[in-house]
Amino acid sequence: MIQDIKKQFPFLSQEKNGQPLVYFDNACMTPCPLPVLEAVDKYNREFFSCGGRSNTHFGRQIDNKVAETRELVAKFIGAGTPQEIIFTKNTTEGINLVARGLNLQAGERVLVSDREHNSDLIVWQVLQKERGIELVILPSKSDETFDLAGLETELQKGIKLVSVVYSSNLDGYTLPVEEIVKMARKYDALVMLDGAQAVPHHAVNVKKLGVDFLAFSGHKMMAPSGTGVLYGRLARLEKLSPLLSGGHSVKDSHYDNYEAEDIPARFEAGLQNYGGIIGLGEAIKFIKQVGFDFIVKQEFELNYFITRELKQIGGISFVGADDPKSRGGIVNFYHEKMDSHQLSIFLDESANILTRSGRHCVHSWYNSRGVKDSIRVSSYFYNTIDEAEKLISALKKILGLV
C-alpha cells in the first residue's frame, strides 16, 4: 500500500547521487501529493481570477471552490458550521489573530505550557510588554508530561485563556486536551489549541473537545505552503477583533466609517491564497482516503523501530518522553559527541536523508533544560521501515566517526 501512496508524491521520488530521498522532516513541512499539485495547477491555468469580489464565471468558480474547502475543513475537524473556519497563512497567524483580537487587558492572565512553539509563546511575551497581560508558564512534571494539578491551581487564581500545544513538535507528546478543556470550562477560562502537529496526524473533533480556538497549518498536512486555518467557536469569533482589515473584510465604507463583513470574511482581509486553499481541500481528501487509523499505526511502528534501534547506539539521549507510544511520529535526540547540526548535514550529504537539527522553535525548552540542540526525525504515513533502517544504518556509520 505504501509504495502506491508514495508514487503520488513526485517530491519523494527524487534521487541525489544515485540515492533515493528519505524525507524525515515532516513536522516542518510535508510534500504535496499529485491531486493537490494538479488542483493548484488547474487553478493557476484554468480559473485563476479575483476571488470574493469578481462577478465573472471564473471568480464564482473560485468562490465555490473556497466555500467547498471551508465545508470540508469544518467537517474534517468537527466544527459546527463552515463559518467557524477562517483561512490564514499558517498556525502562527491563527494564534496571533486570537491573541491580538481578544483585546486582553493589563493584569489578565494567559497560561501556556513549557513546551510551546515560539508561535504560541512570543506573541504573549509581546502582549506582556505592550498591554501588561500576565503570562503564566506551566512547568511539565518530572516525566515531561502535562501537569493537570498545576493547571487547576493556576485556574483557581484566575486565568483568561489557556493556550497550549495539542501535540508537541518537540517530542510528539499529545497533551491531555480533553481534561484541560474540561478543567478550563469549570473556571470559565477560554482554551486555544495549537494544532499544527495534531490535525495532520490524528483525528481531531473541536466540538467534542469543546475548545474555543484551534489553529493549524496546511503545509504540515500535504497542502501547499502558506496555508492555514483558524477554527473559532462562532460565539467567540463574534467578539474577536480582526488582525487585518481592508478589502473583502467590509460590506461598505465611507470616509468616516465602515460596515464590517460577516464572519468569516471579516477575518480574511485582502485577496487570499486561493490556489493554496483549493490545494488544502485536496490534501484533506487525501488524508481521509488514507485514514487516521493507518496514519497513527504507521507512525507508531516507525517511532517504535527507530527508538528501539537508537537505544542500541551508545551516547544518545532522547528529548521528552521515553515511550514511543506517546510521541506520535517524532523521535528527537542528541548525541553526546557529535553536534546535531553536523549529524543532520552528514545524513543529508552522505545518505540523502533529510532530518531537522536545532531547537525546533522551542528555544525556551532547550534553554531551561540546558540542552544545546537536537536532531529530530519526524515521520508521516508514507515513510517506511526500509527508510528507517537506512536512517539507522547511516547514523551508525556517521557516529562511527567519533
Next chain:
Amino acid sequence: MICLAAFIVFAIFGIFSATHRRLAKEAFWCVLRRVTFKPCQASIGEILKGKIVGWLLRRQSRWAGWVHRYFEVFSWIFVAITLISTFYTIKGAYYYARYGTCNPEHPEQCLISTQAALEKGIKNPYYCNDK
C-alpha cells in the same frame, strides 16, 4: 580556520559568481566571529565539513574518519598552502610588472618572461639587484 579557508576559496570563486560572493561574505563574518549564530542554524564551517566528509562517507572512504577528526588541521594546512602560494603569486606579479619576468634570477624558468628580460637575464643573472 575552516572559515578562513572558505573565505579564500569563495572570494576567488566570487570573482565570477554572485552566489559565491554571498558565501564569501558569510565566511568573512565567520572569520571575524561576528556571526550571531542562531541555535537553529548550522555554521558555514559545519556545512562545508558536512559536504566534504559526507562525500567521503558516500564513497565508503577510510579517509572520512580522518578528515572528520583532523578537519581543523586540514583547514590549517589548506590555509597555509593558500597563503604561501598567494604570497608567491603576488611576488611574481610584482617582478613581472617591474622586470618583465616573474623570476628575475632565472628568467628562463618563468614561462611568461618577456624577450627583453630573457636577454638581459642571461647576460646578468642578478640584474634585478643592478641599480
